[in-house]
Amino acid sequence: MRSCGGTTDAELPLMCLGVPGRVVSVDGDLAQVDFWGVTKPIRLDVVDAPVAPGDYVLNHVGFAIRRIPAEDIEATLALYDELLAKSAPDDLMAADVRNELDAAGKP
Amino acid sequence: MSELAQLRFRDPARAQSLTATLADRARALGRAEPVSVMHVCGSHEQAIAKFGLRAGFPPELDVIMGPGCPVCVTDVPEVDEAVALAKQGVRVATYGDMLRVPGTSLSLADAHGAGARVEVVYGVAQAVELARTTTDEIVFFASGFETTAVATAAVLLAKPPPNFSILSAHKYIPPVMEIVAEMPGTKIEGFLAAGHAATITGWGVFERFVERHRIPVVVAGFEPLDILAGLVRLVELIGEDTPRVENAFPRCVSREGNLEAQAVLWRVFEPQGGRWRGIAHVPNGNLRLRDEFAQWDARRRFDIDLAPLWDHAPAALVAQCQCGDIMAGIASPHDCGLFGRECTPDNPVGACMVSAEGTCKIWHQYGGHPDLRQIRRRA
Numbered sequence: 001m002r003s004c005g006g007t008t009d010a011e012l013p014l015m016c017l018g019v020p021g022r023v024v025s026v027d028g029d030l031a032q033v034d035f036w037g038v039t040k041p042i043r044l045d046v047v048d049a050p051v052a053p054g055d056y057v058l059n060h061v062g063f064a065i066r067r068i069p070a071e072d073i074e075a076t077l078a079l080y081d082e083l084l085a086k087s088a089p090d091d092l093m094a095a096d097v098r099n100e101l102d103a104a105g106k107p
Numbered sequence: 108m109s110e111l112a113q114l115r116f117r118d119p120a121r122a123q124s125l126t127a128t129l130a131d132r133a134r135a136l137g138r139a140e141p142v143s144v145m146h147v148c149g150s151h152e153q154a155i156a157k158f159g160l161r162a163g164f165p166p167e168l169d170v171i172m173g174p175g176c177p178v179c180v181t182d183v184p185e186v187d188e189a190v191a192l193a194k195q196g197v198r199v200a201t202y203g204d205m206l207r208v209p210g211t212s213l214s215l216a217d218a219h220g221a222g223a224r225v226e227v228v229y230g231v232a233q234a235v236e237l238a239r240t241t242t243d244e245i246v247f248f249a250s251g252f253e254t255t256a257v258a259t260a261a262v263l264l265a266k267p268p269p270n271f272s273i274l275s276a277h278k279y280i281p282p283v284m285e286i287v288a289e290m291p292g293t294k295i296e297g298f299l300a301a302g303h304a305a306t307i308t309g310w311g312v313f314e315r316f317v318e319r320h321r322i323p324v325v326v327a328g329f330e331p332l333d334i335l336a337g338l339v340r341l342v343e344l345i346g347e348d349t350p351r352v353e354n355a356f357p358r359c360v361s362r363e364g365n366l367e368a369q370a371v372l373w374r375v376f377e378p379q380g381g382r383w384r385g386i387a388h389v390p391n392g393n394l395r396l397r398d399e400f401a402q403w404d405a406r407r408r409f410d411i412d413l414a415p416l417w418d419h420a421p422a423a424l425v426a427q428c429q430c431g432d433i434m435a436g437i438a439s440p441h442d443c444g445l446f447g448r449e450c451t452p453d454n455p456v457g458a459c460m461v462s463a464e465g466t467c468k469i470w471h472q473y474g475g476h477p478d479l480r481q482i483r484r485r486a
Contacts, residue, residue, distance in 0.1 A: 046371050060258065061255055076358045
């Protein structure tokens with residue numbers, strides 16, 4: 001069960017947390033949401049912002065609890081990169097990985 | 108967000124680098140003994156075990172799972188109530204994880220085996236649908252923390268049918284963090300808070316805790332990078348003089364949280380003191396239905412007769428179960444003589460081996476030794 005909101009792969013691998021769903025259609029308080037290829041009905045009673053087809057939502061036990069703005073995803077990744085950038089310059093392993101990231105041109 | 112964007116939160120190169128950063132920060136604390144931090148969510152433990160993150164944690168850092176499994180902390184008398192209702196002929200619907208959680212003498216699975224009608228549902232909305240298709244009394248045995256309680260609250264506000272009711276075992280996480288922080292024997296110096304719950308409550312809910320206990324809190328998501336980044340910040344904050352709350356899950360969590368969901372939650376539920384299995388009495392730790400919703404409260408709707416349950420003797424091994432100490436962070440599954448021997452997912456002695464969010468079940472699922480450092484130390 002996803003009481004706290006996590007993955008229970010054995011039962012419902014596609015409903016796991018951290019895999020937000022993409023809204024396919026909205027009918028009143030009910031949305032059809034695509035989770036990596038599986039469409040599930042998700043209630044919109046308590047979501048924090050109006051959602052429309054194409055939006056991503058965080059699901060918990062069949063209820064959308066957050067509309068995830070695309071810019072926030074970028075902000076999170078930027079936060080991680082900031083942590084990486086702050087790594088001690090004499091940390092050879094971190095430096096190695098930073099170089100690899102740069103070389104691979106990863107965003 | 109595309110699937111690709113999602114996978115970036117599992118990027119191995121970033122994960123490796125954050126792991127190195129974590130080791131660097133932990134070493135910088137300059138402690139003789141490892142620093143202990145606690146997360147309070149089964150989903151964090153799932154991700155840590157599944158992605159093998161512990162193998163990369165530095166020896167200077169112990170990451171412990173606390174009371175983060177709502178099924179596990181559902182107290183024995185609460186399970187007894189559900190079992191008694193089922194034996195009285197009421198149809199009990201609940202999450203699959205709840206079936207085998209032991210009561211005083213019986214679990215819901217035992218009751219089902221003896222002929223009681225017990226239904227597994229994906230969520231509370233499905234239980235309401237079930238009630239609409241029948242005139243039978245349907246009781247939804249509701250467990251879960253505030254995130255899940257919001258869903259229960261939402262269906263009650265949407266006026267479910269009169270043959271539907273709720274047996275609430277919902278719990279509220281912030282108060283139990285206070286209990287664990289004050290427990291003698293705990294050396295927790297920082298908390299990794301669950302991003303999902305904080306999506307609802309907002310990270311601001313932890314400010315008072317930090318002020319009172321002088322322990323930093325970092326809200327983290329559930330992807331490997333989310334957890335590693337959260338731990339890096341937590342260890343950094345431990346090294347600072349002024350503890351504070353930080354949000355390492357900004358794509359889902361804000362300071363104030365989901366206000367609409369909070370309004371729904373607190374309109375339907377009120378906090379009440381109650382026991383958490385194996386842990387303690389937790390002031391304001393249980394969520395009880397407000398009087399206004401009494402007609403849907405199974406405790407007020409039915410005369411629940413617990414006496415028949417006392418005819419059976421509890422399982423003899425239960426006395427040896429270490430669940431409580433494990434959830435309080437003062438023991439690990441390896442300290443329990445039953446773990447992986449008498450107690451397995453197929454034949455669980457305690458609730459921690461039942462639930463997909465229980466520490467013992469997760470450790471067992473991932474080979475019993477998700478902490479490879481322990482093998483290294485023993486070798």
